[in-house]
Amino acid sequence: YELAGLETARIPFGLTVLAEALGAEVNMGTVDRQPSVRSHPYSNGLSKFKMPENLLELKRIPAVLKATRLLKERVGGKLPVIVGFEGPVTLAGHLLGIERMAVWIRKKPEEVKKAFEVTTEVNARYAEALVKAGADVIVPCDPSASSDLFSPRDFEAMIRPFLARLAEEIRAVKVLHICGRVTPIVKAMAETGYDSLSIEEKVNMKEAKQLAGDLATLVGNVSPAKTLLSGTPQQVKEESIQAIKDGADALAPGCGLAPRTPIANLKAMVEAALEYES
Known part of the structure; x- marks a missing residue:
């Protein structure tokens, strides 16, 4: 925060x-x-x-x-x-x-x-x-x-x-x-x-959204290892926006964050959500 x-x-x-x-x-x-x-x-x-x-x-x-x-x-x-x-x-x-x-x-x-x-x-x-x-x-x-x-x-x-x-x-x-x-x-x-x-990035968000229907909202599914830990801010933004477009109700890492995750990449995920919202 x-x-x-x-x-x-x-x-x-x-x-x-x-x-x-x-x-x-x-x-x-x-x-x-x-x-x-x-x-x-x-x-x-x-x-x-x-x-x-x-x-x-x-x-x-x-x-x-x-x-x-x-x-x-x-x-x-x-x-x-x-x-x-x-x-x-x-x-x-x-x-x-x-x-x-x-x-x-x-x-x-x-x-x-x-x-x-x-x-x-x-x-x-x-x-x-x-x-x-x-x-x-x-x-x-x-x-x-x-x-x-x-x-x-x-x-x-x-x-x-x-x-x-x-x-x-x-x-x-x-x-x-x-x-x-x-x-x-x-x-x-x-x-x-x-x-x-x-859910993790291993799950197709669009398909999960259809399967869950109105029973539950979905949280995810930006890759914590491949993208947030090892990727660039631009890659984080692209994956984040795609997750939202595919149906994520709350944008979040797909699983636990690695302690060495760059702050710049976390900021990029937040920025992607705000930019998409606006």
Whole structure:
């Protein structure tokens, strides 16, 4: 906002905050590599899982809640405060192991459903705390729910019900982000009850717009790596204007911004939106 003119305030995050709080070992990464899970504490399943009474006091969760309150105090009334976290499928993959979960979805579907029940409940409790701390927009980011990993049939039968359950629990504007080539599941994503869907540049915005219809608005989908990180301001403007023409309701990066993204390129994205609007 202050440096580039972006019209939102979002807390940087890694997709490991909840996993770490529930016992996963995390490699905290570097400026160029986000934190990642190194161990899976529930490799035998979550059938005996009990929600920690002090969940909101564990690991990095208090820091995120404090950051949300501070950001609300600073920009509340001027900008929407956005906070994201790992969605139910991604969190389940962190706890079980994504390869194990991919096998179990066929061989032990009840174990996977139990895992999704647990992670959806954890997500809902965390989302409630974030909203109380001042978050205006909640973004479950669920890359492991992508049709790059699971079939549209698996999404419909196993994943969609839990994303929909989470949507019902979030008492704020809610945006669902799923990475990858999600065109085969865009319609199902739109039917889960989120206000908006955030999609990557791998998805054709025009086609996604047709599939989502009036069920959800679309956010995206300027390439964060190819264009915003590595491109020129002119390339950023061209891709941004094309995204708007193709149907983006809110212009944004297609996924997380790399820390070394040039400010000039972020300014170019904002300028493209303003110029197109005028």
